Amino acid sequence: MVITNSQSGTNVEEIADGLYRINTPVTLPxxxxxxxxxxYLIVDDEPLLFHTGPRKMFALVREALASVIAPERLRHIAFSHVEADECGSLNEWLATAPQASPLCGTVAAMVSISDLADRPPVALADGQGVSLGRHTVRWIDTPHLPHAWECGFLMEERTGTLLCGDLFTQGGADLPPLTSSDILGPSEAFRRSMDYFSHTRNADAMFEKLAQLEPTTLACMHGSAWSGDGAGLLRSLAQSVRE
Structure with a gap:
């Protein structure tokens, strides 16, 4: 793990081939x-950043990304849904990377990003893929899972990494970049203390759709990324949410 800012503790770690986790720990009141x-940064012919971080964290994330590639090389600025930590600094990234475009689902493009973003978005339908070079990402619609009508995730097929956004959110600021230890228990404890799930009636079907992708790495937005039987863990999460 490389610390890129000693004051904030922002750090970078490669968690899969060509896929880097940029992490900033914070203290909450x-x-x-x-x-x-x-x-998460995917380094390829057309580099992709998944989640921008909040607008006020832009300088830290840019500094960390620059330790891996030149920021202006970015071609895709992607995110799960419209929220500050997902796409708060979208326009700052578009200004930094002149060839980059927002990459999101069709609903996000229609209801928000076509208006909010300084450049037109590339809108992906459910199951649509984009080649980055050696890596391919595929958009998976998950409306209201865990929340927001426009919510969806990206599956990176070469490394078997599911960029799963707010699923498996873990509290804590001092967690390893990648773990194979239990994250379901800590993430469910966090969810029960501050339930951010919409509890949509279609949750089971969407969890199963994600499980059938058989990811081997889960790239979580908060806490450690996880390595193991992703299908089994997603089904376990579905059961826990159902109960």
Missing amino acids: GDSGGFSFNQ
Whole structure:
């Protein structure tokens, strides 16, 4: 793990071939354990950043990304849904990378990003893929899972990595970049303390759709990324949410 900013603790770690986790730990008021924000960089012919981080964190994320590639090389700025930590600094990234475009689902493009973004978005339908070079990402619609009508995730097929956004959110600021230990217990404890799931009636079907992708790495937005039987863990999460 490389610390790119000693004051904030922002750091970078390669968690799969060509796929880097950028992490910034933070302290939240009244929470001694802290929290963290992750972005994921896929280095390829057409580099992709998944999650921008909040606008006020842009300089830290840019500094970290620049330790891996020149920021102006970015071609895709992707995110799960419209929220500050997902796409708050979208326009700052578009200004930094003149060839980059927002990459999102069709609903996000229609209801928000076509208006909010300084350049037109590339809108992906459910199951549509984009080749980055050696890597291919495929958009998976998951409306209201865990929340937001426009929500969806990217599956990176070469490494078997599911960029799963807010699923498996773990509290804490001092967690390893990648783990094979239990994250379901900590993430469910966090969810039960501050339930951010919409509990859509279609959750089971969407969890199963994600499980059938058989990911071997889960790139979580908050906390550690995870390595193992992703299908089994997604089905276990579905059961826990159902109960």
